[in-house]
Amino acid sequence: MSRTRIVKGTYTKISAKGHSMYSSESIITTASNFVTEEGIEKGLSIGLPKSAPKLEYTDEPDFDIELELIEKDFVPLGIPDYKGNPENDKIQFELTVTGAGINQWHLTIKNGKDILYESFSASGELEEVIITAKSKNPKAKSNNPKVTTPVVIKRYWPAGKYILSWTGFNKNGIYDSTILKSEKGLTVSIVGQAEFKKKTFTIDQPIKFTHKEVDWVDVRIDKINKKIDTTLRVNLKDGGTEGLSSWDKISKEALSFYNKPPIKIQERTYANLEKLALQGINQFWSRNSSNVGKGVSIASDKYEVFIHSKADNNGLSAPSIIYQTNIEAGRSRNFEASRKLFFYEGYLYRDSWKKSNPSSVFYKNKGWIYRSENINEEKNVLLNLPSLVEDFKMVSAHEIGHEILLAYGGQIYSKGHNGTTTWINLITQDVNDDAPYIPTDGEIDLMKYYQDYYDISRTIITEFDLLKLIWLSKIKIL
Incomplete structure (x- = not known):
């Protein structure tokens, strides 16, 4: 600690008895005129320095400190729950100060040996504590009626309880x-200091947290660069194949029209299909500058969100991926009684051909079409069919999204497709008659049903749903 004293006038120091100065380094005296040292008896003495006397602060008021974790659930950035209720956005500790109080404190949170977070007390909370000075000789009597003299000690944090908060950010x-x-x-400790006294208190056991809602999502938030990376663990499964041996059912007309051989062996491995499904989640559940979503708003800030999904046997419940060809394409779904995600290619059958125009190619081929990643092979028999792979990725994101919505919004919200599937249609999953058409511009809700088919390039998870996925990372104290 350093001290500088500046006096614009004359500075005079008078001691009734002796006056001594000690320093562990140098004592420097500088004057623009003379420096005069005088003594009546022995005068000026220059010799070896003497050690400073040991100083004892026996009259300095004492204190003690304790720190305790307050048990509350915690959501990063205080993201509200499904019903809009605000959430606690701070991990809190109760600091107890006893005795004469302290002037400052220093909170440290460590992850192993690494300091994760530090916090220092602010000097703005200045209060005065009045301590009564005691006589050094209690037996001495005096004719002076004054018994003691009040000494004012400035302690910024007097005795009491204080709440110290940590947002969870390092x-x-x-x-x-x-x-x-x-x-x-995490190891948590605090140091309290007042004048020349310093004391340390460490919470006896490392504080531990666990998931409050689900154990298959984690988030990493960069508050400076306004970026949120969300890890989503998904329990996808291999559902095998369907239709490989049914190639002989394809109509002769379709085989002649497309001039393509039927698929008789699985041409895409499960690992490849699983990768596509995870890519779909990442693509349609992210909102950042690379897509139509741009980001999400939290308080007054805009954050880009990136989803990083990965296969995990302990992840959220997800469908079995089934490879289909040479049959009528199945309808993907993801609810408790049936979880199936179909990837189909090659020759596929549609029973609706019987009601189509008899002069159409679709009718003449008796309902058989050919789907391929190569659009030129499909020959546009049916209009407005989306890209085979992009469609599978979008469907994967939609179906797996049902389980996410279920986790925070419940059954009706998850299966209701944002109000476009209700009552009896909740079972059949058909589109309501009053469901809207896709908007002419802007975002298209990934989880909503529309009267017409999607524009995949504008399809994305809504800001509301994505924020609630981040909310699911809520933690609690063990």
């Missing part, structure tokens, strides 16, 4: 739910 502005949920936990 010193670099990063929040990572996986660090908070680590098995070893």
